[in-house]
Amino acid sequence: xxxxxxxxxxxxxxxxxxxxxxxxxxxxxxxxxxxxxxxxxxxxxxxxxxxxxxxxxxxxxxxxxxxxxxxxxxxxxxxxxxxxxxxxxxxxxxxxxxxxxxxxxxxxxxxxxxxxxxxxxxxxxxxxxxxxxxxxxxxxxxxxxxxxxxxxxxxxxxxxxxxxxxxxxxxxxxxxxxxxxxxxxxxxxxxxxxxxxxxxxxxxxxxxxxxxxxxxxxxxxxxxxxxxxxxxxxxxxxxxxxxxxxxxxxxxxxxxxxxxxxxxxxxxxxxxxxxxxxxxxxxxxxxxxxxxxxxxxxxxxxxxxxxxxxxxxxxxxxxxxxxxxxxx
Amino acid sequence: xxxxxxxxxxxxxxxxxxxxxxxxxxxxxxxxxxxxxxxxxxxxxxxxxxxxxxxxxxxxxxxxxxxxxxxxxxxxxxxxxxxxxxxxxxxxxxxxxxxxxxxxxxxxxxxxxxxxxxxxxxxxxxxxxxxxxxxxxxxxxxxxxxxxxxxxxxxxxxxxxxxxxxxxxxxxxxxxxxxxxxxxxxxxxxxxxxxxxxxxxxxxxxxxxxxxxxxxxxxxxxxxxxxxxxxxxxxxxxxxxxxxxxxxxxxxxxxxxxxxxxxxxxxxxxxxxxxxxxxxxxxxxxxxxxxxxxxxxxxxxxxxxxxxxxxxxxxxxxxxxxxxxxxx
DNA sequence: CTGAAAGCGCTTACAG
DNA sequence: CTGAAAGCGCTTACAG
Numbered sequence: 001x002x003x004x005x006x007x008x009x010x011x012x013x014x015x016x017x018x019x020x021x022x023x024x025x026x027x028x029x030x031x032x033x034x035x036x037x038x039x040x041x042x043x044x045x046x047x048x049x050x051x052x053x054x055x056x057x058x059x060x061x062x063x064x065x066x067x068x069x070x071x072x073x074x075x076x077x078x079x080x081x082x083x084x085x086x087x088x089x090x091x092x093x094x095x096x097x098x099x100x101x102x103x104x105x106x107x108x109x110x111x112x113x114x115x116x117x118x119x120x121x122x123x124x125x126x127x128x129x130x131x132x133x134x135x136x137x138x139x140x141x142x143x144x145x146x147x148x149x150x151x152x153x154x155x156x157x158x159x160x161x162x163x164x165x166x167x168x169x170x171x172x173x174x175x176x177x178x179x180x181x182x183x184x185x186x187x188x189x190x191x192x193x194x195x196x197x198x199x200x201x202x203x204x205x206x207x208x209x210x211x212x213x214x215x216x217x218x219x220x221x222x223x224x225x226x227x228x229x230x231x232x233x234x235x236x237x238x239x240x241x242x243x244x245x246x247x248x249x250x251x252x253x254x255x256x257x258x259x260x261x262x263x264x265x266x267x268x269x270x271x272x273x274x275x276x277x278x279x280x281x282x283x284x285x286x287x288x289x290x291x292x293x294x295x296x297x298x299x300x301x302x303x304x305x306x307x308x309x310x311x312x313x314x315x316x317x318x319x320x321x322x323x324x325x326x327x328x
Numbered sequence: 329x330x331x332x333x334x335x336x337x338x339x340x341x342x343x344x345x346x347x348x349x350x351x352x353x354x355x356x357x358x359x360x361x362x363x364x365x366x367x368x369x370x371x372x373x374x375x376x377x378x379x380x381x382x383x384x385x386x387x388x389x390x391x392x393x394x395x396x397x398x399x400x401x402x403x404x405x406x407x408x409x410x411x412x413x414x415x416x417x418x419x420x421x422x423x424x425x426x427x428x429x430x431x432x433x434x435x436x437x438x439x440x441x442x443x444x445x446x447x448x449x450x451x452x453x454x455x456x457x458x459x460x461x462x463x464x465x466x467x468x469x470x471x472x473x474x475x476x477x478x479x480x481x482x483x484x485x486x487x488x489x490x491x492x493x494x495x496x497x498x499x500x501x502x503x504x505x506x507x508x509x510x511x512x513x514x515x516x517x518x519x520x521x522x523x524x525x526x527x528x529x530x531x532x533x534x535x536x537x538x539x540x541x542x543x544x545x546x547x548x549x550x551x552x553x554x555x556x557x558x559x560x561x562x563x564x565x566x567x568x569x570x571x572x573x574x575x576x577x578x579x580x581x582x583x584x585x586x587x588x589x590x591x592x593x594x595x596x597x598x599x600x601x602x603x604x605x606x607x608x609x610x611x612x613x614x615x616x617x618x619x620x621x622x623x624x625x626x627x628x629x630x631x632x633x634x635x636x637x638x639x640x641x642x643x644x645x646x647x648x649x650x651x652x653x654x655x656x
Numbered sequence: 657c658t659g660a661a662a663g664c665g666c667t668t669a670c671a672g
Numbered sequence: 673c674t675g676a677a678a679g680c681g682c683t684t685a686c687a688g
Contacts, residue, residue, distance in 0.1 A: 003467065005682090006682065007681085017659090017682080017683095018661095019657090019658060019659075021682070022657095022658085022684090024683095025683070029658090030658085034657080048442030049681080049682065050384070050442065050681050051442055051443045051444050052379075052380045052383035052680085052682085053680070053683090054682055054683075055380035055664090056378070056384050056664045056665065056666080056680090056681080057683040058664085058683055058684085061380065071405045071406070071408055071409040072405065074402060074601075077404075077405040078399070078400060080424075081400055084399070084424065084426045094424050094425075095391075095421065095423050095424070096422050096424040097422075098409065098416075110374060110376050111421065114376030114378065114379055115379045116380050139331065248605060254607060255607070273400070273402075273572070273602075274601075274602065274605055276547050277547070277572060277575045277576060277602055277606065278579075278605065278606070278607070279578075279583070279606070333665065333666090334665065335665085343674080344674070344676075345665090345675090346668080346675060346676080346677095347673090347674060347675075349667055349668080350668090353668090354668095357673070358674085362674085377665080377666065378664090378666070380664085381665030381666035381680090382666055382667075383666090383680090384664090384667090384681065384682085385666040385668080385679080385680050386666080386667055386680085387680070658687100659687090660686095660687090660688105661684105661686090661687105662684090662686100663682105663684095663685105664684105665680105666680085667678105667679090668678090668680105669677100669679105670675105670676095671674100671675090671676090672674085672675090672676105
């Protein structure tokens, strides 16, 4: 199967291989009759050009890389799905890299580059300076997904996490709540730092004391921590940097007899599938992750067209708040 | 960056490019001093061989394809993560294909083959005869993941879904339960059919009437359906083909005032992250999906070694039941 | 509009 | 143990 070469097609069609190649890559340069004949034979034989040869000869691969920090978060999978669908539409194939070992970030990146992809969609939890440095000289376009670029070297697509956290905090303040706590990851991810910043800003503006709770992210430990916390504190509203943490907190509270949403309101951040499977259903900030993936791919396509001298831009995608049963 | 070619390394090291290539591919054939010198320079310059050229010349790509039906299910992401980690260990890179359009299954498969991967990990919800036919003549090894192969042409790694469903059903029967309902997907996936079969077998053996509930899979619709069902039925135990359906059912029941686990016990199938975020926490069959991904990659590696004439085999992975709070 | 030819960056028999 | 050379399957100026 598929040992069919371009030579075979050329032979059957009675043309040179250059012509077959042109039919595939620059169809407008081939006479209609010839083109249709070649296309028919390609279809008949089920010919697909060898990706390696094509990539080597053209210095393009119609392959893009997605680099993600992990696959275990629902939000990331959903994003990849968005990218995949969009990539298919543009005729690109996707190579997946999981950059879960920050020690070896450099090694991973080299591999990404050596894999001769035409462009890279980069999702990174922690954009440190060393990361910026690492990717600065990448020979193909890079787009940050679900994170906004701080400088103008790279394009990005994401929501404005700071504004968003500010906004949702402010709305809860305006509803008369005062004891609003923010649960974030103990480890400081760039994205979550932005959320914290927005939250703190809203609290301070209202003359309220911000209160952060750092969660380690493992469900069992979180639960112990949350239970201890609730024994001595009684917040009115809990915002969490991730849905899973919000649900975890909510479950602990409910088990302790605290009524949600009457005595405690909980809001998550992301609107993953978890949110609808919780009881009560979780109110969240809806990050349109699928859409972000889609737009990132679109933007990357623009940059990969060599004829256009496209400038990398930052696209801020709209979020919305989905009000469900964990808030009044 | 990384425009460094093998020529550059050869030049700096004062050897021919054949030698550099050998250092990379057959180090034992190169004298130690030479080898170490070349390796040092490779490292210094951060050289990575161009994947396309390498693939074209060697007819190997050290890339494998993962073909999945979707990315939106937690179990699938977790499996991919397992595969990715394992692939990295073996020096393979991963190309991701989402085969979400069964109409175009043939087209997708051709693309997979044309992408010149060395092997394919195939995850498929519905192994129809036409699918078997489609992949029969694939020029590289194919392993089924999370699904057992029916014939001996392909290797596979997965759990024995039928036995597993039989087992968990029987355990619940032995505990004295009689009204045990099985919720499965309305659409008949091969995997879920096996589960149904095991469930039905256990029920019939005990002289009990099997009762199936077909769920469409969209949360909102499920809830309506489950609520209507519970208005006229009162099962003692509900088994569900997926965690999400189990949780959805449980949430509806709890809202209707039915006590879980006292009046109703619920068991899911997979043990995704959802299971620990539900309230009460869901008892489930634990499918070691990460481990399955790992073993599948290992098996594929065996088959990709051309020197060994490895026979494809079916590996049955152990499951276990994780008892949590949704059962007595 | 089409063909002959060079070349993409590697690997690997083949000699030595 | 090492080098010169052919070749992997394509693409794309260059002529015509």
